[in-house]
Amino acid sequence: MRQNPLAYLDDSLNDLRQQGLYRRLRVLDGEQAAHTSVDHHHVVNLSSNNYLGLTTHPTLRARALDALQVLGVGTGSVRTIAGTMAIHMELERRLAAFKKTEAAVVFQSGFTANAGTVSSLLGKNDVIVSDELNHASIIDGARLSRATIKVFPHRNVAAAREIVAALPRTQRTLLITDGVFSMDGDLGPLPELCDLADEYGCIMMVDDAHASGVFGRNGRGTVDHFGMHGRVDVQVGTLSKALGALGGYVAGTKSLIEFLYHRARPFLFSTSHPPSVAATCIAALDVLEHEPQWMERLWANTRFFKAGLEALGFNIGISESPITPVIVGDGALAMTLSDKLFDAGVFAQGIGFPTVPQGKARVRTIVTATHTEDELQFALDAFRRVGSELGII
Ligand SMILES: Cc1ncc(COP(=O)(O)O)c(C=O)c1O
Numbered sequence: 001m002r003q004n005p006l007a008y009l010d011d012s013l014n015d016l017r018q019q020g021l022y023r024r025l026r027v028l029d030g031e032q033a034a035h036t037s038v039d040h041h042h043v044v045n046l047s048s049n050n051y052l053g054l055t056t057h058p059t060l061r062a063r064a065l066d067a068l069q070v071l072g073v074g075t076g077s078v079r080t081i082a083g084t085m086a087i088h089m090e091l092e093r094r095l096a097a098f099k100k101t102e103a104a105v106v107f108q109s110g111f112t113a114n115a116g117t118v119s120s121l122l123g124k125n126d127v128i129v130s131d132e133l134n135h136a137s138i139i140d141g142a143r144l145s146r147a148t149i150k151v152f153p154h155r156n157v158a159a160a161r162e163i164v165a166a167l168p169r170t171q172r173t174l175l176i177t178d179g180v181f182s183m184d185g186d187l188g189p190l191p192e193l194c195d196l197a198d199e200y201g202c203i204m205m206v207d208d209a210h211a212s213g214v215f216g217r218n219g220r221g222t223v224d225h226f227g228m229h230g231r232v233d234v235q236v237g238t239l240s241k242a243l244g245a246l247g248g249y250v251a252g253t254k255s256l257i258e259f260l261y262h263r264a265r266p267f268l269f270s271t272s273h274p275p276s277v278a279a280t281c282i283a284a285l286d287v288l289e290h291e292p293q294w295m296e297r298l299w300a301n302t303r304f305f306k307a308g309l310e311a312l313g314f315n316i317g318i319s320e321s322p323i324t325p326v327i328v329g330d331g332a333l334a335m336t337l338s339d340k341l342f343d344a345g346v347f348a349q350g351i352g353f354p355t356v357p358q359g360k361a362r363v364r365t366i367v368t369a370t371h372t373e374d375e376l377q378f379a380l381d382a383f384r385r386v387g388s389e390l391g392i393i
Contacts (some may be wrong), residue, residue: 054244185319213242
């Protein structure tokens with residue numbers, strides 16, 4: 001009888017079970033919304049990246065349906081063969097205007113935008129200087145590029161400077177940071193890194209996946225928030241979080257975008273977005289421009305919820321964004337807190353090693369613009385009950 005060559009996978013899964021790291025997928029029974037049903041439980045949802053509540057916005061739904069009727073369900077090709085529709089070009093023009101750059105290119109996801117861009121811009125003779133907590137897609141892109149990767153401690157500009165200063169002056173170097181770090185909700189030190197990039201002639205790149213729609217005027221991101229227009233060569237954003245749909249993009253000069261059209265492998269070798277997705281993203285940009293109330297509510301809810309958690313005595317770290325970690329330290333305790341909150345009607349994911357360092361396990365919360373104050377108070381009450389039951393507060 002043939003032996004199962006994949007038997008080692010079961011061993012790995014059993015290891016995960018033994019370490020308490022095995023996770024079953026939680027399943028939403030309906031829409032991605034602030035109050036929804038997950039695994040047949042009604043919950044206040046603090047786990048999504050749907051910052052502005054746009055996943056269910058009526059304008060986005062209507063534009064998606066229109067595009068579906070007029071343009072069909074798919075494109076049937078990669079962008080570089082027959083998969084570029086006028087609506088893809090319109091989205092790219094709109095993103096460039098939004099980010100105040102010459103041009104923009106859309107990828108299938110934020111992940112492929114980062115990985116495809118880093119791996120095509122740099123080669124084996126180059127150096128990538130990267131914050132230790134940068135997103136996995138940046139790490140994968142850096143590995144694919146075959147460049148030398150040098151990692152600096154989180155937000156430590158002095159350490160980044162030491163690395164850059166030790167390189168030959170002619171060395172092509174990419175300096176790269178997340179705009180908002182997804183596990184701690186803190187911001188990359190963009191002004192200081194831009195100074196460093198200017199001084200040593202580095203390519204400056206920021207991944208604004210969690211900042212687009214959240215920071216800056218009308219949600220233009222951290223480059224706008226810090227007034228760094230013209231000083232960041234490569235801006236990555238996502239269409240999958242605050243913008244409510246799916247996709248990633250790179251904004252920058254015309255030459256950068258044309259180069260990526262020719263060299264970024266996910267752009268060249270993977271089918272383009274269905275036209276309904278492109279139409280949804282254009283509608284999301286219209287909403288950002290004309291409905292500032294969503295960002296205002298997001299920030300009002302963020303302030304309310306952070307203040308509530310802090311008053312209860314939880315350790316909420318150093319977040320400056322709507323991402324608020326509740327840090328408990330022990331991995332098993334974070335998972336128990338998350339499970340008990342779920343039973344109490346609050347969906348907030350537990351996160352442990354290796355996603356965050358050992359001893360820094362947490363439950364991560366993200367409020368959205370569409371949570372009501374009652375829902376957030378309900379969540380705070382659950383945190384108080386479960387937190388004291390587990391001896392965390
Ligand atoms: C910092 C960061 N960059 C990039 C991504 C990838 O974006 P997307 O979900 O659009 O692929 C994520 C999302 O998980 C992220 O947190």
